[in-house]
Amino acid sequence: MRAAVYHGREDVRIEDVAEPSPGPGQVKLRVGSNGICGTDLHEFYNGPMFIGSDTPHPLTGRTLPQIIGHEFAGTVVELGEGVSDLTVGDLVTVEPIEWCGVCPQCLSGSYNLCPVLAFHGVQRDGGGLSEFTVVNRRMAHRVPDGVSAELAALCEPMCVAFHGVLRSGLQPGQTGVVYGAGPIGIGAFLGLRAEGVTDLIVVEPSAVRRAAVERLGAPIVLDPTVDDVAAAILSHTKGRGADGSIDCAGAIGSFQAAVASTGVHGRIVTVAVFAEPVPFSPNDILFRETEITASMCYCNDYPKVLAHMANGAYPLDGWVQHIALDDLVEHGIKVLRDQRAMKILVDVNP
Amino acid sequence: MRAAVYHGREDVRIEDVAEPSPGPGQVKLRVGSNGICGTDLHEFYNGPMFIGSDTPHPLTGRTLPQIIGHEFAGTVVELGEGVSDLTVGDLVTVEPIEWCGVCPQCLSGSYNLCPVLAFHGVQRDGGGLSEFTVVNRRMAHRVPDGVSAELAALCEPMCVAFHGVLRSGLQPGQTGVVYGAGPIGIGAFLGLRAEGVTDLIVVEPSAVRRAAVERLGAPIVLDPTVDDVAAAILSHTKGRGADGSIDCAGAIGSFQAAVASTGVHGRIVTVAVFAEPVPFSPNDILFRETEITASMCYCNDYPKVLAHMANGAYPLDGWVQHIALDDLVEHGIKVLRDQRAMKILVDVNP
Numbered sequence: 001m002r003a004a005v006y007h008g009r010e011d012v013r014i015e016d017v018a019e020p021s022p023g024p025g026q027v028k029l030r031v032g033s034n035g036i037c038g039t040d041l042h043e044f045y046n047g048p049m050f051i052g053s054d055t056p057h058p059l060t061g062r063t064l065p066q067i068i069g070h071e072f073a074g075t076v077v078e079l080g081e082g083v084s085d086l087t088v089g090d091l092v093t094v095e096p097i098e099w100c101g102v103c104p105q106c107l108s109g110s111y112n113l114c115p116v117l118a119f120h121g122v123q124r125d126g127g128g129l130s131e132f133t134v135v136n137r138r139m140a141h142r143v144p145d146g147v148s149a150e151l152a153a154l155c156e157p158m159c160v161a162f163h164g165v166l167r168s169g170l171q172p173g174q175t176g177v178v179y180g181a182g183p184i185g186i187g188a189f190l191g192l193r194a195e196g197v198t199d200l201i202v203v204e205p206s207a208v209r210r211a212a213v214e215r216l217g218a219p220i221v222l223d224p225t226v227d228d229v230a231a232a233i234l235s236h237t238k239g240r241g242a243d244g245s246i247d248c249a250g251a252i253g254s255f256q257a258a259v260a261s262t263g264v265h266g267r268i269v270t271v272a273v274f275a276e277p278v279p280f281s282p283n284d285i286l287f288r289e290t291e292i293t294a295s296m297c298y299c300n301d302y303p304k305v306l307a308h309m310a311n312g313a314y315p316l317d318g319w320v321q322h323i324a325l326d327d328l329v330e331h332g333i334k335v336l337r338d339q340r341a342m343k344i345l346v347d348v349n350p
Numbered sequence: 351m352r353a354a355v356y357h358g359r360e361d362v363r364i365e366d367v368a369e370p371s372p373g374p375g376q377v378k379l380r381v382g383s384n385g386i387c388g389t390d391l392h393e394f395y396n397g398p399m400f401i402g403s404d405t406p407h408p409l410t411g412r413t414l415p416q417i418i419g420h421e422f423a424g425t426v427v428e429l430g431e432g433v434s435d436l437t438v439g440d441l442v443t444v445e446p447i448e449w450c451g452v453c454p455q456c457l458s459g460s461y462n463l464c465p466v467l468a469f470h471g472v473q474r475d476g477g478g479l480s481e482f483t484v485v486n487r488r489m490a491h492r493v494p495d496g497v498s499a500e501l502a503a504l505c506e507p508m509c510v511a512f513h514g515v516l517r518s519g520l521q522p523g524q525t526g527v528v529y530g531a532g533p534i535g536i537g538a539f540l541g542l543r544a545e546g547v548t549d550l551i552v553v554e555p556s557a558v559r560r561a562a563v564e565r566l567g568a569p570i571v572l573d574p575t576v577d578d579v580a581a582a583i584l585s586h587t588k589g590r591g592a593d594g595s596i597d598c599a600g601a602i603g604s605f606q607a608a609v610a611s612t613g614v615h616g617r618i619v620t621v622a623v624f625a626e627p628v629p630f631s632p633n634d635i636l637f638r639e640t641e642i643t644a645s646m647c648y649c650n651d652y653p654k655v656l657a658h659m660a661n662g663a664y665p666l667d668g669w670v671q672h673i674a675l676d677d678l679v680e681h682g683i684k685v686l687r688d689q690r691a692m693k694i695l696v697d698v699n700p
Contacts, residue, residue, distance in 0.1 A: 104590060105614050113614050113638060167639070240454060247632075255632065264455050264463050270632035280630040282597075282605065282620035286644040288463060289517070293641040294632055 003067045003130035004328050004346075009047055012068065012333075014326055020126055020134040022080035027140055029074030029092065033153035033322065033345040034128035035183075036332050037071055038273075043122075044333050050122055057123040059100060059116040069346070070096040070121035072128030073143065073152035083137050092140040093155040094128065095302050096120035112163070112299040129325065131349055141302045144310040151309055151316060153345055154183075158314060159298035161187025161248065162305050164271040165195060167295045168244035172196035177233055177242045179203045179258065180249035181213040181221075183343045184271055186319060188246045189218055191305070194313035201236065203229050203254065212319045212342060224253055230260035241288065242266055246295075250274045259284050259292075267291045322347050353417045353480035354678050354696075359397055362418065362683075364676055370476055370484040372430030377490055379424030379442065383503035383672065383695040384471075384478035385533075386682050387421055388623075393472075394683050400472055407473040409450060409466040419696070420446040420471035422478030423493065423502035433487050441497075442490040443505040444478065445652050446470035462513070462649040479675065481699055491652045494660040501659055501666060503695055504533075508664060509648035511537025511598065512655050514621040515545060517645045518594035522546035527583055527592045529553045529608065530599035531563040531571075533693045534621055536669060538596045539568055541655070544663035551586065553579050553604065562669045562692060574603055580610035591638065592616055596645075600624045609634050609642075617641045672697050 001019045006012050022028040043051045052062040073093040076086050086092070099106050099114035106114050121127030126134055143152045161184045170176045176197050178188045181204035189202055201220040204210045210221050220236065222229050233242050241263025247254050250272025258268045259280070268290065285292065308314065319342040323331045328346055335341045351369045356362050372378040393401045402412040423443040426436050436442070449456050449464035456464050471477030476484055493502045511534045520526045526547050528538045531554035539552055551570040554560045560571050570586065572579050583592055591613025597604050600622025608618045609630070618640060635642065658664065669692040673681045678696055685691045 108614075110614060110639075115637075250632070264458075264460060270636070272632075273636070274632050277629045277631040279627045281627040282600075282622075282624050282642075282644055285642075286620070286623070286646050287465075289460075289644050289646055291641055291643040292632075292635075294636040294639050296636050296639055 001131040002325060003127070004069065004325065006043065006051060006066045006068045007064060010044060012044060012329055014328065017067065019132050022078050022134045024081040025083060025137050026080035026134050027076055027083055027086060027137055028078035028132060028134050029140070030077045030132055031072050031074040031128050031130060031348040032149040033072065033347050034069040035071035035153055035157060036336060036344050036346065037157065040068060041333055041336055045337070050119070052123050057118055059098060059118045060124050062118070062123045062125065066122065067127035067130050068121050069127040069129030070119050071153060071156040073149055073155065074133070077132070086137070086140065086142065091143040091149055091152060093143055093152040093302070093306070094120065094135055095139050095141060095298070096128070096156060097297065098124060098136065098139070110299055112297040129328065129346060129348060141306060144306055147306065147309045150320070150345065151314060154314070154320070154343070155302060155305055155309070157183050158187040158191065159301040159305050160184055161271065162191040162301045163298045164188055164246045164248070164269045164295035165191040166301070167293060168246055168267050168269045170195070170197045170244040172198070174243035175199045175201070175237050177201045177203065177245040177258065177261070179245065179247045179254035180272065181209040182248065183319070185248040186213055186216065188248055188271065189213060190216065190314050191308070193217070194308040194311070201233060201242070203257065206339070209342065215318050216315060224257065229257040233261035237263065244269070246271060248272050252276070252278050259290065262288070262290050264288045265291065267293060269293055269295050271295045319343055320345060351481040352675060353477070354419065354675065356393065356401060356416045356418045357414060360394060362394060362679055364678065367417065369482050372428055372484045374431040375433060375487050376430035376484050377426055377433055377436055377487055378428035378482060378484050379444070379490070380427045380482055381422050381424040381478050381480060381698040382499040383422065383697050384419040385421035385503055385507060386686060386694050386696065387507065390418060391683060391686055395687070402473050407468055409448060409468045410474050412468070412473045412475065416472065417477035417480050418471050419477040419479030420469050421503065421506040423499055423505065424483070427482070436487070436490065436492065441493040441499055441502060443493055443502040443652070443656070444470065444485055445489050445491060445509070445648070446506060447647065448474060448486065448489070460649055462647040479678065479696060479698060491656060494656055497656065497659045500670070500695065501664060504664070504670070504693070505652060505655055505659070507533050508537040508541065509651040509655050510534055511621065512541040512651045513648045514538055514596045514598070514619045514645035515541040516651070517643060518596050518617050518619045520545070520547045520594040522548070524593035525549045525551070525587050527551045527553065527595040527608065527611070529595065529597045529604035530622065531559040532598065533669070535598040536563055536566065538598055538621065539563060540566065540664050541658070543567070544658040544661070551583060551592070553607065556689070559692065565668050566665060574607065579607040583611035587613065594619070596621060598622050602626070602628050609640070612638070612640050614638045615641070617643060619643055619645050621645045669693055670695060
């Protein structure tokens, strides 16, 4: 079968590899589409970082080379021994993480914070940029009626954003701010709206992305290269400040605007990976007792996002495009690096 | 009567001023002792900052000169009209803040975050460094049996620390870290222990302060000039990290050690005012989804701290000394500036 294999920095090859077979408790999938993620770009241009290297991964033992791709959905084609609650032909989306199950984090339900977390397509035997792949049963979530294969392939990044939505604590009737309108920022905006938080402000410097999130219905969209973001948020909230802010931009400016404009006991949730440290004074959160925290992956978020998807909460108009597997590097990774697209799905089995 | 009056930077005079009378809903107190606070030092050497200036305070209209002192207890000597639930002779400790009562913060119960908060001894008509002073009835908390007048005078800083204790969310059975063993750090340590959190680590560079908190029973005391604080905390918790950290030091080193050593979903609470911004990367809290927040003054904390005081949770051995009002600057403010004492109570009516 054909698969995208990472051999090292700027070295991803579309190769013929052996087709995998499901072991006990596993399922074999025929992959539909697989999204390209910011992490994939980081690994391509700056890696290997999270992706396996010469040192075996502590949970999976994985080393390079590695089949990549961790945002995907597919159709069940074969069930491993003991799997009886899925049927061949089912459309499933994959929660691409495996955890140890015995550390304090796993035992307390926060499996996303397991110290030996392993991602399919990064540190496991296989990935989504492959005609077929085998995952553990509990990684596969059956997709409800009314959710397309295309949308199901986007469940992973939408869950990354949704975990930040829930960690923000924002409730209907409150005012939320989303920094960044890339795929994760769009996911945060759509996730908040799906949860009933409708008084939303999105902050994004790119005109293309502002237009995209406006088309999706964002009521207020600010341009931080022109607008005084903190002043606009304080004005909109009559001086109160936002009830919660989700930083999907990961820039000094977004973080500082969130600190300056989030109100009493409001939460600032960073979903982004930051390229550099931010100057921060705890004095700036003293008089409002603001809270700052981070959001890591997802944890029990797939069923909620799939339910919202089935209710039509995740329109795809204007921010998703498709390429073929052979075009992964030239028309996928490089196009995203140059910000000539927002989200690219690779159709692995066209 | 005699009072300490702030006229401007490095200009505090012990003067004869008019004795106040209680209006309706107020009580007149004969002050016992009044503690000198770090804020008093800031105002003396760098002010006026929070203390009234030429601009009238928005809530109280107060300008300079200002009778100072906001950490005090006293005996009721006269009741204003309508006050029937106190008796002349009662020992009361003062929660020295007045708030507007109509802003969203006040209406939601967070009166400590009222934007026009006014402190007695900073922005109100009178202060504790005065033979007599008049406060609103609700500012006076009756002191339970078994709590000395000396201890009652320390209720304010102990409540500052206790608000941080409650905001940390630390529970019995968990591991807490307190940065700094000045009066607020000691208050955080004693408050946590009173709440049943006994697995505690205190971090303090001063040998005198380390010895003081050790005498009070701190089980583990680290010296950040010698010890690798984060490594010691991670080792003590078998790699898990602290469940909560209270930063009463306000230094770059304390904040960074807390970020490096606070565990999954643990809270870092800054109680201190920071002298400079700290370098901070949200990436450092990503894999543990740590929470950072601040603690501002106190809010409904006085009754709890007074109950703990009545139970003997606040020993004063080795960290409190007394001076007379006339010695305020020479033997009080200057001694604290030079760190030749930990906590100084001014006996206003010896």
